[in-house]
Structure formats: structure tokens, C-alpha cells
Amino acid sequence: MARVARLLACIALLTACGGSGEPPLRLAAQHVSRGSCPVSDGKKGAFGEGPLRVLLATWTPNAVRVDDAFEVKLGWYLDGPGDLEVIGTRIDGPGTLSYSTGYRPPGNGPRMEASTLTISAPGCYAVKARHAGAVITWVFRAVA
Secondary structure (H helix, E strand, O other), X not given: OHHHHHHHHHHHHHHHOOOOOOOOOOOOOOOOOOOOOOOOOOEOOEEEEOOEEEEOOOOOOOOEEEOOXXXXXXXXXXXXXXXXXEXXXXXXXXXXEXXXXXXXXXXXXXXXXXXXXXXXXXXXXXXXXXXXXXXXXXXXXXXX
């Protein structure tokens, strides 16, 4: 009985800490010289396959100043259970990137999710995303 209680306690602890069974998403990006940016070539404005695709911001300017940062709006095609995880970094100089979404569509079927990438400055950014077991990594240039 004590063994079952310990097992249940461990499961509860993992669940409370967001234990999805997957390791944390990490991005090992190759830095590039300022002015160069190996932008990902998305077919027809999208990048990815299967249950995870991003609609690329191919227009310019694609970043809008908001307070002390810039925002880039993106759409994501998701299919399958779970949330979308996104991380990124600037690869042509110092900078940060964070991800947020104002709306998570319900259900596990095919759906679109709108999001915002908040960046510290225009430049070249590498982004890695994970959803339903699929992982994509892509590069874009933010232009204000």
C-alpha cells in the first residue's frame, strides 16, 4: 500500500510540474554575421509538415514596435493533442525572443492558432517549435 501511495505521489508531482514526458525544448543555433540571414524557404509561405506548420511572415515590414520591443504576428497550423511550445533567439547579434498566444483553440483536431513573437530588436532569429511530437526549426528576418 505504501508503494502505491509513493507511486501516486510521484505521478502527482510530475503532473503538477508540467511533466509531459518530453525533455525541455532547446535550441542550438548557429550564429551568423550581422547583415546575413539564412531565412527558411517556406513553400507557399508556410514551413513545417504533418501536425505542425507555421505561416511565415514574408511581408515587410513584419515587426511592429510596441513599447520597448517589437512584435511579429504568426499563424500556426496544429493537428493533435497538446499545446504549442516555442523558443527562439537572435542569431546575428544580441537579442531575445518570447512567444505568447491569446487564444488556444479547443480540441485535438486540425486547428489554427494565432501567436505573437516578441523580439528585442529587428534582426535574424532562429525559432524552434514542438507540437504533438513534431519539431520544426526555422529562421526569419524581422524587419521594422
